[in-house]
Amino acid sequence: MKHVDEYRDGELARAIARRIAEEAQGERAYRLMEFCGGHTHAISRYGIEDLLPENIRLIHGPGCPVCVLPMGRIDDAIRLAERKEVTLCTYADLMRVPASGGASLMKAKANGADIRMVYSTLDAIALAEKEPEREVVFFAIGFETTTPPTALAIRLAQKKGLANFSVFCNHVLTPAAMQAILDTKDGVEIEGFVGPAHVSTVIGSAPYRRFATDYHKPVVIAGFEPLDVLQAILMLVRQINEGRCEIENQYRRAVTESGNAKAIDEMAEIFELRDAFEWRGLGEIRKSALKLRDAYAQFDAEKRFSMVTKPARDNPACECGAILRGQKRPQDCKLFGVACTPETPMGSCMVSSEGSCAAYWAYGRFRQYETRRNEARKAS
Numbered sequence: 165m166k167h168v169d170e171y172r173d174g175e176l177a178r179a180i181a182r183r184i185a186e187e188a189q190g191e192r193a194y195r196l197m198e199f200c201g202g203h204t205h206a207i208s209r210y211g212i213e214d215l216l217p218e219n220i221r222l223i224h225g226p227g228c229p230v231c232v233l234p235m236g237r238i239d240d241a242i243r244l245a246e247r248k249e250v251t252l253c254t255y256a257d258l259m260r261v262p263a264s265g266g267a268s269l270m271k272a273k274a275n276g277a278d279i280r281m282v283y284s285t286l287d288a289i290a291l292a293e294k295e296p297e298r299e300v301v302f303f304a305i306g307f308e309t310t311t312p313p314t315a316l317a318i319r320l321a322q323k324k325g326l327a328n329f330s331v332f333c334n335h336v337l338t339p340a341a342m343q344a345i346l347d348t349k350d351g352v353e354i355e356g357f358v359g360p361a362h363v364s365t366v367i368g369s370a371p372y373r374r375f376a377t378d379y380h381k382p383v384v385i386a387g388f389e390p391l392d393v394l395q396a397i398l399m400l401v402r403q404i405n406e407g408r409c410e411i412e413n414q415y416r417r418a419v420t421e422s423g424n425a426k427a428i429d430e431m432a433e434i435f436e437l438r439d440a441f442e443w444r445g446l447g448e449i450r451k452s453a454l455k456l457r458d459a460y461a462q463f464d465a466e467k468r469f470s471m472v473t474k475p476a477r478d479n480p481a482c483e484c485g486a487i488l489r490g491q492k493r494p495q496d497c498k499l500f501g502v503a504c505t506p507e508t509p510m511g512s513c514m515v516s517s518e519g520s521c522a523a524y525w526a527y528g529r530f531r532q533y534e535t536r537r538n539e540a541r542k543a544s
Contacts, residue, residue, distance in 0.1 A: 173391065194404060288317065302329070339367075
């Protein structure tokens with residue numbers, strides 16, 4: 165890829181959209197889930213849904229690691245940060261995610277907790293070297309995309325002999341969540357997936373085979389540009405029309421079948437599967453998350469600080485869980501645009517830069533809710 169503009173050509177986008185409309189069979193409903201939050205933002209930003217025929221519905225999936233992290237794990241991080249000896253390092257997206265009782269990492273920081281925003285795992289390593297008297301904990305979160313950097317940090321900490329560095333591991337696995345969505349008895353009906361982009365650069369296309377063979381659902385891995393998404397939708401429409409269920413790779417400029425072998429080996433060396441892990445909106449999913457192997461237990465914050473996660477309930481008025489399952493859209497939530505905005509988020513879907521609610525708000529697709537909020541303010 166030489167120029168981003170090549171993948172944002174308006175004329176070519178309209179040409180692909182016309183082809184989709186020609187090939188989509190009028191009597192058939194096409195329900196396609198884009199798993200990744202990056203795709204949801206691309207769809208909202210470029211108005212892709214407006215180019216599609218009415219019988220093609222794009223269902224927003226749970227592909228945002230900040231959004232799917234359960235409230236109890238945010239509570240854990242806050243309790244950890246409140247310890248006098250601990251410096252908690254985290255990415256900015258996590259700072260404003262609501263925790264129990266209206267708490268958040270941002271509020272905990274304001275109240276005196278030593279919480280520092282970092283850009284990478286190496287920033288946390290550098291901090292542990294600079295301040296050896298502090299217990300530096302990296303709040304690790306993300307899908308397979310961000311897991312290799314965490315593995316690298318642990319290996320580097322071991323090499324440097326950093327006794328004051330540990331990781332609070334919350335890395336989760338994409339295929340397990342996709343399977344959980346399909347296994348949900350009252351779940352949304354899906355004919356095919358627009359497969360994740362960045363995740364697939366690491367794990368490759370092979371791990372999705374089960375969805376074609378066992379679930380008879382086609383998957384087309386797609387890049388994040390508007391032409392990528394439109395081409396992936398056209399490829400899915402063709403598979404559905406022809407009765408095919410295959411794993412196709414639209415994002416060939418970055419994704420291979422086997423993925424990044426070095427990254428996969430590094431993850432396997434440092435991490436192993438948890439028996440089960442709770443996902444916001446999806447509940448507990450078996451074999452869906454990672455933990456540190458016993459050989460690296462000295463860097464496991466959960467063991468070092470004897471952490472025990474306590475169950476926590478989300479705001480009952482927030483529809484974030486149903487949105488993550490694809491059962492509802494942001495505009496279906498009564499809080500959206502009224503009580504819940506980027507300035508006053510009620511749920512993680514509005515906080516995260518990859519959340520569905522944040523995407524709808526940022527690109528003005530349902531800005532009429534701003535009017536509704538103003539009316540509600542006047543009434544009060």
